[in-house]
Amino acid sequence: MALSVTVNALSILFSVVTMAGIFEVYVYLLGEHFVFAVPSPTLLGRVMLMPVLPVLAGISVRCVAPGFAEARANSVHRASLAGIAFLLVYVMVTQRAQLATEWQQTTVVAAIFMGLALLAGLSLARFLRLSKEDSVTVGIGFAVRNVALASAVAITLLNHVEYDAFAVVYFLTEVPLLLGVVAVRRRRCTPPAPQVDLSRNPL
């Protein structure tokens, strides 16, 4: 998890450089200028602080009161899941017209993108000879983008409310993929049951 948080935080930090480079390549390939702008330092700071401050707060709580953190972590996690469920339903109800016209194409594109990104992440992890746990982290990190953070940026900072319909479809597409990867990992990492020699231990 620390690897995933670190990669996310650093990729936000370096986005000024990486986004500028990526847009230059896009302009070169497409032959036309983009309307997107590289994030300003203020925007970058706010995007960076949105995920980092809560993580630091969580770490501080664990540091000061480890028992409390252990006991309450699941409750906080459940509260976030309830919040996600509420937002999903809210967007589905309020933006049903947009969802009805866009969900099929978005689902297909998102699923293909996630599948290819997962493969790329797992291939990189194999190339780097990472542990099984880190391989899954890198694979999922490539495939599953932080939709909550992207939504927060689009809605609160850039005033693009319509992005949430896309975020909902993308999120609903990535959930089965995530659950599938977790299920495969659990199956592979579960140690086999010890074999009992019945000839030596008759019932």
Added chain:
Amino acid sequence: MKGILDVGVVCVLVLMMGAVGMGLEGRHFREVLRRKGTLVLILLAQAVVLPALGFLLTRAMALPPI
């Protein structure tokens, strides 16, 4: 609508990342930062591979502009 989403999305993000932080300690990050080469390669690959995948996909599926 925007007001509810404004507050809701940020609240969910704070809760999610807070829960993640409650499962982490400083030593976990020290272990990650000890493998600088791996970290740099993962960041580089993310910055190169994911936009390339997105670009190829939009071209292959002839997606409309935003």
